[in-house]
Amino acid sequence: MSKKQSFLTKYIFSQDHKVVGVQYMILGLLMALVGGYLAYVFRYQLAYPNQSIPGYGVLEADKYNSAVTMHGTIMVFWVAMPILLSGFGNYLLPLMVGAKDMAFPKLNMLSFWVFFVSALTLISSFFVPEGAVGGGWTTYPPLMANPGFTGVGWGAPLWILAVALEFASMLMSGINFLTTTITMRAKGMTFFRMPLFVWMANVASLIFMFSVGPLIAGALMLLADQLFAVGFFLPEKGGDPLLFQHLFWFFGHPEVYVLLLPALGIVAEIITVFSRKSIFGYKMIIYSVLVAGVLSFLVWAHHQFVSGIDPRIAAPFGLTTILISVPFAITMFAYIASLWGGQVRFSTAMLFAISMIVEFLLGGVTGILNGATASDIYMHDTYFVVAHFHYTLFPIVFLTSFAGIYFWFPKIFGRFMNETWGKIHFWITAISANFVFLPLFFVGIAGNHRRIYDPSLFEHLKDFQYLHVISTIGLFVLIGAQVPFILNFFISMFKGKKATENPWEANTLEWQAPSPPGHGNFITDPVVHRWPYDYSLENTEKDWCPQTEAI
């Protein structure tokens, strides 16, 4: 790469994994603005039914359905996936294993641009006749299979096309992650010397690859039903609507862990650095996650307990679902135990990482009420479920991404983000999120089912309207709190305090490279002598010990 690079090849059509990673992150953050705007629109409707929404207008019932559908779709596939897995994964993985780049840089560039096209495709569906699809992010047929039912013309096939492109892009990323990890590790970087984030990103990629096949098959059949009325899922043509649900959730549940695992990886790196402690039970965590990965393929029907499947099949799925809490209990306990005996420094990154654990715990435990078959009869498709998965996904997607951004920003851009503004961002975000999502548990228990555009139409929900108002006001604050973040991000990029190569005194290899690392990452090829969590070793002067340091 001695050729001088133009702006175009350096920052736009770049094959450098770091640039690709940052591109993914920034596009993911932009899509988060769209997903957030949609949340603002439908939450406004829920709190103040049928009033004109500032910045939108009156939200009709079918547009309400489009808004919730696209919010879910965007936040999962165009925010969580690209930021957590592709963004952080692309940026960090080669650096952390001591590689110069990904195994297939061109494929990596292609992966981002396919993702870019997928985002454009999805966004374009807002502007086609009859607008974006409104059948829910789960896109159940026959509603989504027969245009006569949805009232959606081009939105539905465009949705499928966009998701297909997005999956193609993620598969390309996954191939790169696995190949790079297996073949391009630095000398001395054994598998059990890899940082947890590398483990998590690889296991997540594997889970994604194993689970996505059935969904692609389901999506193609759905497309055939939509365009040619073939009838895979249409009973009047001998098809079965429930088949789609099985294919969807065979992917859909593992997908949760595709998002959770990279987040757990990011949190692990941050809490160890800022408590100056080893992670507690490194291998135990890895094995737990592997067990959970396998189990995640055996729980899918918990989304379908009341869907009309044979009720006798619910019990085994209820059991596997409840059991999957054990490996994650181990992981969470191990993270908490990692803080024991530490010297905790509350930087912005650390605050976000801790808040991820604090809030995720509530999302985790409330899942049991959905996993237990009997209580799920009531809770299924109520706001209780909505609150439950937002208490998992908000910490996974947003709190963790913020933690990661504040933490690796000095590596990525060679400058710090402003800590004071970071802490203001943190406190408002972490607290207001609870005002958004806590009330939803209560309305859910009170019997508020999902995806209805005006709960006050129901007699049994009239008294709980104030909870929707609290949630919506919480969302206004939450969205407002992102303004200082966005300003901090862009101003710090150019004006932030300069960072040295290892400002947080961390052990993993990326901190041995210059900040920011040039093309090819390391000045001299790193040689690894130890695992990444030797913080506060006894009988040493400094309280960290980079992986490159010989014994």
Added chain:
Amino acid sequence: MMNWLPENVSTYGTDMDAVMHSIWNIVFVWFLLAEAVLFYFLIRYRKKKGQRAKYKTGNSLKEMSWVLIPAAIVLMFDLGIDFYQNPVWKKVKIDIPQDPDLVVKIEGQQFVWNMTYPGLDNKFGTIDDFKTTSQLYVPINKKVVFELSSKDVIHSFWVPNLRLKQDAVPGRVIKGWFEAVKNGTYSIGCAELCGSGHGMMRGQLHVLSDKEYQDWVYKKTPKKAKKALEAAADSQQENSHE
């Protein structure tokens, strides 16, 4: 938290509420314990001048047991919850009464519920069958079995006060049951996104006394059917006189 549940008016609702209360109490205690330990560590082990963190990897089995023992207890609670709640699932979804007092056909359709009653003779397919739209009338303290189907897309029959939810799937007839124990009128909703009118797909459950219910059925029975039935009954009476 589970005090926010709406009033329960079904027999099995009592069992389901007990399940929800117990699970919530268990998981909430675990949640509080984990948070308490976490916050204790954060405060106790915050950075202090001149102090150094301990080197503790948690890689030996002895250290791992700090985490594995609580996790084993979690596992025991998990299994306990599962075995405790399974019979309730069975009662609601599997053990559908063989000798119901009333059978109603319920069909979801964008965006109403069509109810078909067997009428005075308690048999479907006879002239005294009648229909209502989104209004379900049942007698109190009677086992009601419903046959749920859908005309178009997937809907979900949802009566919060009965603790009842069951998807209605086109191409299938799914059986379910309930027994209401309190007179009154209760909300019916559709809990599965079914199109633009999903949020307006409302209905009502009316739980009547036996007498009120019989009167209502009589009132709803088509005139023609009533005449035919009365004629049949008369001729039967005459027959029995002979």
